[in-house]
Amino acid sequence: LLILPDDTTELLLPSYDYIVVGGGVSGLVVANRLSEDTDVTVLVLEAGELDSSAGIVTVPGLIGHGFPPAYNWNFTTTPQAFLDNKTRDYGQGHVVGGGSILNGMVTTRGARADYDAWQALGNPGWGWQDMLPYFKKTERFSVDVSPERARTLHINPDPSVHGTDGPLEVTYPNFLYNQSLNFLRGLSELGVPLLADPNAGVAAGAMIAPASMSASNQSRMDSRRAYLDPVLHRPNLHLAVQQTVTRVLIGTNGTANIVAPPFGRLVRAYGVEYTASAESSRQKIFCSKEVILAAGAIISPALLQVSGIGPADLLDELNVTVKVDLPGVGQNFQDHPTVGVFYNYTKPGLSSTRNLTGDTLMRAKEEYFTNRTGPWTTPLITTIAFPHLTHLTATTNSTSSFLNLLTNTTIFTSLTHLPPTTTRHPALVRGYTAQLTLLLSTLLTDPAVGALEIMADSLGTLTVSSSLSSSRARGRRRRLMNIALDPRYCSHPADCALLVRGVGFSRRLVGATEAMGELEPEEEEEGVAWTEEVVEEMVKGRVQTEFHASGTTAMMPVDLGGVVGSRLVVHGTANVRVVDAGVMPLVVGAHIQAAVYAVAEKVCFVVVVVSI
Numbered sequence: 212l213l214i215l216p217d218d219t220t221e222l223l224l225p226s227y228d229y230i231v232v233g234g235g236v237s238g239l240v241v242a243n244r245l246s247e248d249t250d251v252t253v254l255v256l257e258a259g260e261l262d263s264s265a266g267i268v269t270v271p272g273l274i275g276h277g278f279p280p281a282y283n284w285n286f287t288t289t290p291q292a293f294l295d296n297k298t299r300d301y302g303q304g305h306v307v308g309g310g311s312i313l314n315g316m317v318t319t320r321g322a323r324a325d326y327d328a329w330q331a332l333g334n335p336g337w338g339w340q341d342m343l344p345y346f347k348k349t350e351r352f353s354v355d356v357s358p359e360r361a362r363t364l365h366i367n368p369d370p371s372v373h374g375t376d377g378p379l380e381v382t383y384p385n386f387l388y389n390q391s392l393n394f395l396r397g398l399s400e401l402g403v404p405l406l407a408d409p410n411a412g413v414a415a416g417a418m419i420a421p422a423s424m425s426a427s428n429q430s431r432m433d434s435r436r437a438y439l440d441p442v443l444h445r446p447n448l449h450l451a452v453q454q455t456v457t458r459v460l461i462g463t464n465g466t467a468n469i470v471a472p473p474f475g476r477l478v479r480a481y482g483v484e485y486t487a488s489a490e491s492s493r494q495k496i497f498c499s500k501e502v503i504l505a506a507g508a509i510i511s512p513a514l515l516q517v518s519g520i521g522p523a524d525l526l527d528e529l530n531v532t533v534k535v536d537l538p539g540v541g542q543n544f545q546d547h548p549t550v551g552v553f554y555n556y557t558k559p560g561l562s563s564t565r566n567l568t569g570d571t572l573m574r575a576k577e578e579y580f581t582n583r584t585g586p587w588t589t590p591l592i593t594t595i596a597f598p599h600l601t602h603l604t605a606t607t608n609s610t611s612s613f614l615n616l617l618t619n620t621t622i623f624t625s626l627t628h629l630p631p632t633t634t635r636h637p638a639l640v641r642g643y644t645a646q647l648t649l650l651l652s653t654l655l656t657d658p659a660v661g662a663l664e665i666m667a668d669s670l671g672t673l674t675v676s677s678s679l680s681s682s683r684a685r686g687r688r689r690r691l692m693n694i695a696l697d698p699r700y701c702s703h704p705a706d707c708a709l710l711v712r713g714v715g716f717s718r719r720l721v722g723a724t725e726a727m728g729e730l731e732p733e734e735e736e737e738g739v740a741w742t743e744e745v746v747e748e749m750v751k752g753r754v755q756t757e758f759h760a761s762g763t764t765a766m767m768p769v770d771l772g773g774v775v776g777s778r779l780v781v782h783g784t785a786n787v788r789v790v791d792a793g794v795m796p797l798v799v800g801a802h803i804q805a806a807v808y809a810v811a812e813k814v815c816f817v818v819v820v821v822s823i
């Protein structure tokens with residue numbers, strides 16, 4: 212049942228078994244699976260609206276052309292002290308379907324080692340072999356690529372690692388620009404392996420990436436269309452849109468129930484407080500079983516903090532009664548920073564997105580809507596490489612100086628690059644040290660791991676002020692919470708050093724390989740000296756997010772600074788779960804939506820089978 216803002220008084224039940232906060236990727240998976248049991252009632256409260264199904268959302272070729280501002284939380288980071296002291300825009304989905312409505316649809320899982328590292332960080336049952344059934348459960352994977360195209364583009368998925376009857380369609384677009392082939396051949400010249408299936412456990416290499424899109428319709432497949440639309444008729448599933456949860460209600464009738472780790476006593480959530488807008492009154496709604504946070508890696512920890520679950524020192528400062536002193540809430544923020552280097556391909560007659568103007572654009576549009584073929588079927592990003600560390604370092608000298616930086620014991624042991632909110636808690640330092648040790652060993656020894664994993668070296672933080680914001684920034688939504696999001700990009704010096712090497716690699720690929728040379732490339736920036744110092748400054752000015760916010764409610768034991776245990780229940784609570792991207796203890800070395808879908812599928816199995 213869809214409940215619009217005007218109908219809440221009439222249609223909302225006074226209490227549900229489960230309240231799911233956030234109807235994005237993880238929230239809709241969980242809502243779907245829980246409501247399969249007709250004996251339980253499930254309410255999803257989502258701050259955004261239903262998208263209009265307009266072309267700007269559904270057409271792959273329109274990715275990057277902007278979205279209605281109402282679909283975006285439009286966060287801004289704090290000034291980035293280790294870059295150029297400037298803030299960065301940080302978009303997150305504010306719409307039913309969350310990030311899957313805005314995202315680039317790229318569907319990559321990362322390496323076997325990514326998940327084995329989750330397990331090694333104290334999470335039994337979360338290794339690659341454990342996750343594989345849930346990757347498959349979520350997927351309706353298909354390949355409709357001619358044998359000739361499959362051979363030249365090296366597309367040969369391994370059927371044993373894919374599902375064919377799950378809710379989420381994953382496939383390859385009907386159209387790819389010819390330059391994809393040049394890109395793959397160029398990478399091959401540089402020794403980067405071509406991956407026939409990037410989702411079989413080996414991530415390091417170059418690939419045509421599958422996309423979350425409908426094979427028959429060649430349109431976006433998101434969590435709303437995959438997991439919600441087919442089941443919204445269920446009488447035991449309610450979705451209330453444009454309702455923002457402002458607090459989890461904890462304890463009996465709001466009575467404080469303070470515990471300290473190791474938790475002698477667990478607190479219980481009995482509902483949530485929510486509102487239609489900053490100007491509206493707050494309402495309460497109750498639950499008998501669980502509150503499930505699926506509000507994404509930025510807002511779920513903020514909600515925990517304003518509800519009294521978080522670092523006691525921070526909560527004291529905020530005047531929030533401490534219900535559970537959990538230092539890890541909002542720490543361990545991880546992401547993949549990205550730096551753009553731009554080239555013009557001047558080969559006469561070359562077709563690219565830049566030519567999609569005037570009559571060519573009209574033809575592409577007509578072809579798409581008539582036959583579901585042509586350039587509008589292709590998402591913004593289709594051809595990708597996750598080079599291994601050894602591919603990014605051109606010379607032995609460069610490799611060893613970089614590795615020295617990475618393994619520098621002074622940095623490693625002094626931990627000066629970590630935020631004070633981390634270093635003041637021994638458990639958080641232990642967790643970080645365990646993470647970094649695992650990262651280094653996989654990076655240095657596992658050829659299947661892409662070097663973008665290293666970006667987890669720099670940990671960010673997220674803290675909330677419980678006060679209402681009174682300002683309305685231009686074009687931005689009035690906030691119900693002030694959130695200080697500080698990714699601390701490049702706080703570990705190895706991260707910027709790696710990005711510098713990434714720029715060098717891209718210049719070698721475009722400037723020095725025969726295959727890319729056929730495109731007659733021209734660098735957009737002329738007269739740049741391209742010394743390491745110049746590139747480092749360039750990198751610091753250009754780092755942007757890849758929108759892979761994760762890690763802020765990390766699944767790890769309490770003594771490693773974790774927030775949720777391996778059943779994703781928040782430590783110190785009996786019945787608050789987090790199921791979104793925040794639970795990744797280490798961000799996977801790939802795009803992250805496939806992992807988010809699979810985590811949510813897996814936790815539903817735990818909720819239903821091992822109910823508390």
Ligand SMILES: Cc1cc2nc3c(=O)[nH]c(=O)nc-3n(C[C@H](O)[C@H](O)[C@H](O)COP(=O)(O)OP(=O)(O)OC[C@H]3O[C@@H](n4cnc5c(N)ncnc54)[C@H](O)[C@@H]3O)c2cc1C
Pocket residue numbers: 232233234235236237238256257258259302303304305306307308309310311313314315316317318319454455456457505506507508510511514757758759760790791792793802803804805807
């Ligand atoms: C622009 C962009 C591009 C991306 N591209 C890719 C890509 O190509 N491939 C890939 O794998 N990943 C990509 N991602 C990342 C991916 O989409 C996210 O990792 C994924 O959506 C995270 O799922 P989630 O369930 O954690 O959170 P979300 O999907 O963000 O869902 C959270 C939901 O909770 C709602 N919510 C938040 N707070 C409240 C509250 N207080 N009350 C009620 N509701 C609330 C939000 O409105 C949202 O709908 C991209 C993300 C973005 C933003």
